[in-house]
Amino acid sequence: MVDPARTLRPPVRFRPRISLLPLRFRGYRLLIIGQGTSEFGNAFQLVALPLLVYSFAGGARALSLVVAAYGACRLAATPLGGVLADRFGAWRVMMAADIGRLLATGALAAVAACQVESFFLIGVLSGLVGLGAGLFLPAAWAITPSLLPQEELHAGNSLNQTVNFAAGLIGPGIAGAVVAWLNPAMALTADALTFAASAVTLLMIGRGQLAAPAKDVAERASVPRNFTGLLRESRLLRIVLTVTVAANLTMGGMTRVALPSLATDDLGTGAIGLGGLLAAFTGGALLGGLISASLGDLRSRGYPAVFCGLLMGAAVGLVPFTGLWGAVLMLCVAGGASTVLNVLIITGIQKNTPPALLARVMAAVTFCGLAVFPLSVIGVGAAVNAFGSRVVFVATGLSLLGAFGYALTRRELRAM
Template identity: 30%
Template sequence: MFRALRYRNYRLFFIGQGISLIGTWMQQIALSWLVYRLTDSVFLLGAVTFSSQIPSFILSPFAGVLADKFERRKVLVVTQALSMVQASTLAALVLTQTIEIWHILTLSVILGIINAFDIATRQAFVVQMVERREDLSNGIALNSSLFNMARLIGPSIAGLLIAVVGEGMCILINAVSYIAVIASLLLMRLRPFEREKKEHKVWKSLQEGFTYSYNFAPIKALILIVGLLSLFGMPFSVLLPVFARDILHGGANTLGFLMGASGVGSLAGALFLAQRKSVIGLGKVIIYTMLLFSVALIAFSFSKTLYISLLLMLFTGFGMIVSMASCNTLLQTIVDEDKRGRVMSLYATAFMGMAPIGSMLAGAVAEMIGVNYTLAACGLLCAISIVPFALNLSRLRQMVEPIYQRLGIVPTIATGLQAASNLTAPPEER
């Protein structure tokens, strides 16, 4: 389950990123609570999320070109340092009680621009830290487990700290936590970076990446799933402060518990993926977990009991992370190495870029029809969005079979054809 940790560079990244992610989740919870406390507006909750994520929709493809042309570690050091400056500025404004909603919106846009370059580069960087290709899927799954362990710990701590010392301290802790991931990047021992001799202009490189992804149906299908799940599924986290305060009649600690429960489910999902030894079968896993997420989300939207809501959050967390991480794993498996950065930037665009649109739409619709019906509609749309993928699964798995044979995932053509009857995957910061 933890075989990717035998690589020194990956261990360093795992530790540094783990510390930083706890701070990131603390800031996210603190910021959501701060915005809702200051404005009492569901729409502005969505607007802040929109501001922080829409830059990824616009800039991630360019970030992918950067990830293929420059040393990825240096790019990550720069993005993490800039994120620390952003968090420090936000913490100073909150702690001095001079924060206004326009400050939050502006700093959210700045963080979104930084994240556009960070996420695409980080996704492509995993393959450099995990030296053996067969351990790549395990490294991606452990990344997901790390992300969700932080989602379990960070919001729980933040919920308690907000009640005692306010939101500013949570944001300050996040600013300090970036030191850990920057240090881990600087301590890595990597092969000397070799710039690609074949130089293209940015637009030519972008066009090549889009054409490659669009013309290969399995890649296109996986990116589409991620985009639809982000568009219809991610808004649930934006609306959680409303459920915590107005429906479950709790405070910041209730919000922390809900996010923590989702984190427990996500961690279980990530560990479920980590113990898998092959990507074979992930296609059906994506279908089942998307449906699980959809049903749990619909049920949660009408729950008015904290314990039932916490239980349903476990299932939403499990379903979402397994679906997202499975798509990531399959993409990383089948993509050509020289186009990895650009394809993963499209993944980042779908993941981070569609979420803000969904958040704005959900916030606006919730103002009109209420958060309950809005979230139920999101769950229903997620269930519908997986249907085309399920219907085309057989055709897609035939297209990836030659890639599996070339990589040794299916050892020989003879055994590969035999295994194809069970092959269910058209081959998921973060």
């Protein structure tokens, strides 16, 4: 006898080859080129800014304040970016953010070239770069559905993630060479030029090429009219935001604090080992983008997304108990699972959110992920000092298992 529940469950289709069909669409192709170039340029600032601060005899405290200025401004600007993108259009917000970051990064390059030893000025300019990043993020996620047909949206999000992770994997090595052979000013200039390249691709896309939303999505846009109403009516959105907060409670602190402690104190591998562990997670995330791109346009994303979350939790919890090579493997698995999870959730949100509110919804999801980062770092730092890094990895694994175990019990998410 055939199980009716099994016949009603939407099939998960897997394509053995990566779908490159989204690249047929000129607007999307330009978008992914611009964002990949900008992501590649971010590595130059990540490498050059600390060396610039240290070259002015600034220590870890000065660097932490500069980085905090960037993070605080990015966090504060993310909700604003969602509101502005929904009100004035994602294209305009992205263009303004790119031009703003171009000017601020160019000013940082001038500070480095002219040897202006002002940590306050460096912090202000870094904050402006963070402000642009916060404005850009929700608008970038909101513009993608207007550049692709609905059936190619999943593949488009997957390719976007793949390109960004590839740029993030390649960028630091090249940026380090530029700083070592030349100087931080040249690296920051290169970063500024990548923002210019992103702005040029947006100009080439043009506001006139943005497609109208799909009919079924457009019809849902009539109600509700604002984000508060949507949050009140959509249990799916409330579940996604709750799971996002719970899943990120210790993830940031784990990667920034517990992982360096594990590499140096527990595994005894030092900086080289830490670099390898970080590269394993990033490499796994890149592989996850390729895997995600191989999936078809799923009719249901809930079950695969929850499975990826549970897999990530199990892998993270096992990291400190498997030796160096086992830790590399587990972090690779966790990175891959996280990318597939993100693509599934983002695509589901894009397809189930009225276009007029999409940027604000993406801003809310991004904000929930970023807002817990400072608390995560502080809490994990205290936990590592008191109990050691292994406890943090176990706690992170359990929090991920708990978050996605809860998600598994929610019908709205399972049916997404």
